[in-house]
Amino acid sequence: MTSDIAARLAAGLDGAADQLLFEATTPWDLDAAMTDFGFETGVCAAQDIAGLDRVHARIRAAGETATPVLPRMVAEGRLGRTAGVGWYRYPGGGGLVIDPLVEDLLREEARFAGVSRRDLSDDILIARLLLGLAKAALALLRAGADAALIDRVSQRALGFPAAHGGVLSYLRTAAARLPETVLGRLSEDERAGLLHQP
Structure with a gap:
């Protein structure tokens, strides 16, 4: 059960990060926003480890x-740390190094798709990531998962900051402060589920 919860939460976080990288930011800026918020590691660095x-x-x-x-x-062989290159480069198998070619790739794909990239504040980046986590967590709740277990798994598996509690505990207290541009991406049922959990 915990591995399924971890996989669903990770997919929600990964999906949100994918959209942000496409529309607005770089792996290193996204990761810095996350570690500043209190995550143990940024999503892109974690993805490079996972592959x-x-x-x-x-x-x-x-x-x-x-x-x-x-x-x-993936098609270009940028599979992550084991391949020596992913969101970051790993020269000689060492630590991660920013790869400016990734930023070029992100801008090129956005241009091909007619997407106008824009600058987003760290607060908006984090709010959008939390939204991805919220949707995954709410789907788990609807499927019968325990809220306390989801909170524990978010900390252990995703490195969600313990100081903020688990993802659901944090969102329950922080939802009213999330920007409306982010909250507007939740349906009324999702908002109600987020704000009125046990």
Whole structure:
């Protein structure tokens, strides 16, 4: 049960990150926003460890709509740390290094798709990631998962900051402060489910 919860939450986070990378940001800026918020590691660095081919498969299996970015990364052999290159480069098998070619790839794919990239504040980046997690968590609740277990798994499996509690605990207290541009992406039922959980 916990592995299924972890996979569903990770897919929600991965899907949100995929959209943000396509529309607005870079892996290193997204990861920095996450670690500043208190995550143990950024989503892109974590994806490089997991393998981008596996991440892409996880997003598809969860029914998330993927952008053209991950398929291109995988097709070009940018599979992550084990391949020596993913969102970051790993020269000589060492630590991660920013790869400006990734930013070029993101801008190119957005241009091909007619998407105008825009700058988003760290607060909006985090709110959009939390929205992806919220949708996954609410689907798990509807399927009968326990809210406390979802919170624990979000901390252990995703590195959600313990200082904020688990993802559901945090969202229940923070939902009123999330920007309306983000909350507007939730349906009325999802908002109600988020705000009125046990």
